[in-house]
Amino acid sequence: MAAIVPMAKPPSGRLMSAVLALTALAVTPAGSPPSQLDGAGPAAVGDAVGAGAAESRPAGLDVYRGLGSWVDIYDVAALADPEGTVAAMVDRGVRTLYIETSNFKRRRPFVHREELGRFVDAAHERGMAVVAWYLPGFTRPDVDLRRSLLAIGFRTSSGERFDSFALDIESPELENPSTRTARLRELSEAIREAVGEGYPLGAIVPSPRGMQKHPEYWPGFPWADLHRLYDVFVPMTYFTWRTSGMDGARSYSTSNVRIIRREVGDRSVPIHVIGGISEESTTAEARGFVRAVRQLGVLGGSYYDFPGTTP
Numbered sequence: 001m002a003a004i005v006p007m008a009k010p011p012s013g014r015l016m017s018a019v020l021a022l023t024a025l026a027v028t029p030a031g032s033p034p035s036q037l038d039g040a041g042p043a044a045v046g047d048a049v050g051a052g053a054a055e056s057r058p059a060g061l062d063v064y065r066g067l068g069s070w071v072d073i074y075d076v077a078a079l080a081d082p083e084g085t086v087a088a089m090v091d092r093g094v095r096t097l098y099i100e101t102s103n104f105k106r107r108r109p110f111v112h113r114e115e116l117g118r119f120v121d122a123a124h125e126r127g128m129a130v131v132a133w134y135l136p137g138f139t140r141p142d143v144d145l146r147r148s149l150l151a152i153g154f155r156t157s158s159g160e161r162f163d164s165f166a167l168d169i170e171s172p173e174l175e176n177p178s179t180r181t182a183r184l185r186e187l188s189e190a191i192r193e194a195v196g197e198g199y200p201l202g203a204i205v206p207s208p209r210g211m212q213k214h215p216e217y218w219p220g221f222p223w224a225d226l227h228r229l230y231d232v233f234v235p236m237t238y239f240t241w242r243t244s245g246m247d248g249a250r251s252y253s254t255s256n257v258r259i260i261r262r263e264v265g266d267r268s269v270p271i272h273v274i275g276g277i278s279e280e281s282t283t284a285e286a287r288g289f290v291r292a293v294r295q296l297g298v299l300g301g302s303y304y305d306f307p308g309t310t311p
Contacts, residue, residue, distance in 0.1 A: 056127040058095060060200055061299065063129040063164045064232045064272040068096040068302035071119070073103070073111040075307050082118035085306065086126060092311055096129045096163075098302070101151045104137030104171065109147040110154070117156035124160050132162040133204060137173040138183040145190050152195060166202030166234055167191070169226075177219050185222055188229045202272070203230035207237055208259035209252065223263035232270040232299065233260050239289065240276035249276070249288035257296045271298040278308030 058065060069089050071078045078085040089097060099119055102111050110116060116132075123130045132151040136144035152165045167188065174180045192201065203226045211217055226233070239252040253273060261267050275281070275289040281303065293301040303309055 057124060057163070058129040059163065061231060061270055063096055063131060063200060064202060064234070064270065064299045066095040066300045067093050068098055068131075068272065068300060069094045069309065070098045070274070070302060070305035071307075072100040072305055073106070075305060078307055079112055079115045082115050083122045086119065086122040086128065089123075089306065090126050090128065092309070094128065094306075095300075096131060096302075097123050098131045098133055098166065100168075101132050101134050101154070102147055103135035103168075104140065104144065104173065109150045116154065117160075120154075120156050120160045120162065121158055129163040131164045131166050131202060133166040133168050133202075135168040135171060136184075136187060137171050138180050138187070139174050141183050141187060144187055148187070148191050149194055152191075152199070164200040164202060165191075165195075166204050167230075168204045170204070170206050170236065172217065177217075180218070181220055181222050185225050188226065192229045200232070201230045202232045202234045204234040204236065204274075205260075206235070207242075208235060208256045208263070210238075210242070212259070223260070224265075227264040227266065227269060232272055234272045234274060235260060236274050236304070238274065238276050238304070239285070240280040244282075244285065246284040246288035246291075249281070249285040250292045251288075253289050253292035254296060257292070257298060271296075273298055273301045274304050275301055276303060278303035278305060280308075 069092075071085070073079075086097070097119065099116065100111075101116065102109050120130050132154065134144075134148050134151055136148070138144065148165065148167065151162065153161075155161055169184060172180070174183065188203075195201070205221075205226070206218065211221060235256050237253050237256045239249045243249065243252045253275060257271055257273065260271060261269055273289075273293055275293075276285070281289075286303075289301065
């Protein structure tokens, strides 16, 4: 990452202890009994960095390049047929699948563990990359860290892994924004400490323009810290909630990218833009969004989520 910001304070003793404990668990030799921690044992976090990547699919920052698509834990039809969903994505030119593992309200680190494995295997067989994402609530930091590292260490029955992990940074469950920011920073430090510098991490962030319009939502949002700790920003631009028409979609998407670049002081900061809610976008708005993505020179773009898209 760009060395333009000072180092934030390291994780607290408690959270760093959790990092060290999980990392130790993560290097359990193959064939050893799985950990009972949070209902699943992580694969080797260190081994997961860059391992199992087929030459035919994107790696590193290229995972976030081009057209992506999203599946969350509520997409019943997609989850019922992972292989068919992946085939449909490939037919539409999707290069990367972003898939949710769990969120802070759920009792398990993997809500649909078997289906996750099928998605990863099917995607990798077709040359697609897969990014896992998890939504933390920041009310239970140890749980958020544990589940993030379990996602990073996840393996399918055939030994395949996710190509990257992205943290979904949006929950106001913890009402005090200063405490929320501190815990976000600490969690992010701990994840980076565990995976090392070579593993690609994405920061899924709220709409920058939306936060400007509603400054009470997350005052003091830590753009600089996230820029140092994550390799790519993935803003939830969602122009479909804010504007309409081709020009509106292009303008709103453009403003979000420019805000991120200004906040981090880096015009080359890697960005993958989530344009809007798929079923709420018109074809004209899609054209406006694509024009913004191409003109701004960002890594790529996507709509949320796949079941609402059309060929």
